Amino acid sequence: MGVLRLGYVHVRVTDMEAAKRHYINTMGFYPMLEVGNKLYLKGWDEFDHHSIVLEEGGVGVAKVGFKVAKPDDIDVIESKSRTFGVETQRMTKGDNPDVSDGLRITLPSGHIVEVYHDQTYVGSLVGTVNPQLFPRELVGIGAPRIDHALLGCDDVNTTEKFFIDVFDFYQVERLIPDLDHQDCSLATWLSSGNRGHDIALIQGENYDKKLHHLAFQLEGWSDILKAGQIMSIDDVPIDMGPTQHGITRGKTIYYFDPSGNRNEVFADGYVAQRDRPTMLWTADQVARGINAINRTLNETFTTALT
């Protein structure tokens, strides 16, 4: 089975109280545990203990976690990581609260990723027996779960190859300079399941270790607009949208948390399949790929990272 999905995103925030107002009151995530300068949160439709970790001090991404199906998958990934030539370190149960033992890997891009096979089971807010459509008392946007993360890389090709070779991700979409230079990835969208992406990478100078955004999953255009309305009420800075991506066909708003980390609400998009051909985007059409309706690239989307 290998990697099931993106499990958690651990981000740094400058002000925990402001971050709580955003991730709890605006996004509607639920605080599960607070230890020292870290807060662990989950969405209402997630079953495991947490999917977002906030750590006070700095900005950007501290690490990203991927859940695998079974303990043996850790061994396979460890072996493949060594063959690939990246630094790994075993982690023990409890290194991260409520997370099993696993493996910590330093990507070619410098990002830290962790793979684990178990998290404390908490259950969703609607349960598993005759579940309601959603909890009656959602807060703010009421995002059900995280969707994906986009990381910055000085060199997308190498880190993309890591995810394909070691994690057995498949390539859903890809941005290249032009059709005569198909070997060069300027950006890539990679999936392990049926989402358009679990992880994406974008190329830029001094982008290693950086976060472009983490995304929350919503359903449908009307929930995207509703999210935008709540962002307006809560004075959340907007980067782009509401609009629809050409890439993945997801509906979207990009916005910033109180520390300047970009977030996205992402809805729908097509069902990705392992045997679906990779969609190619050429650089001259990137504006339509990112923003299919407006078709003009803004001055911040590819340059503001934390």
Add this chain to the structure above:
Amino acid sequence: MTGITLAGTQVTLESRADESLTATLYRAGYAMRIACKRGGCGLCRVHVDQGQISYNAHVCESVLTPEEREQGITLACRAVPTSDVTISVPEEGRLRCVAPAFTRYALREQSGAGKGAAQAGGRDWVID
């Protein structure tokens, strides 16, 4: 009340209490390259040529280093002037006037009725 002079122009904008540099600029019809507005992305770097600023929220050192602060560089979205200041927006900051009507209004309002008409009637404040 403090004044924000835009280096290389005749324009001085009056800052309201606790107003960040970008808040004053946008209120007065200007725009510049900003993204997160929360002191995290660092795109709104400007240079404080003269005067003092403070911050309306913590700006972490990974975004604005102590060396940069020493050199007078600040983040316009988080900096609040505490004295009259002169600021230089670097070329990549792309300071421009996007709503001349509001620039005219802000300048007229701050110079008193009629008194500022001559200045506001000119085009000195238009940064293309």
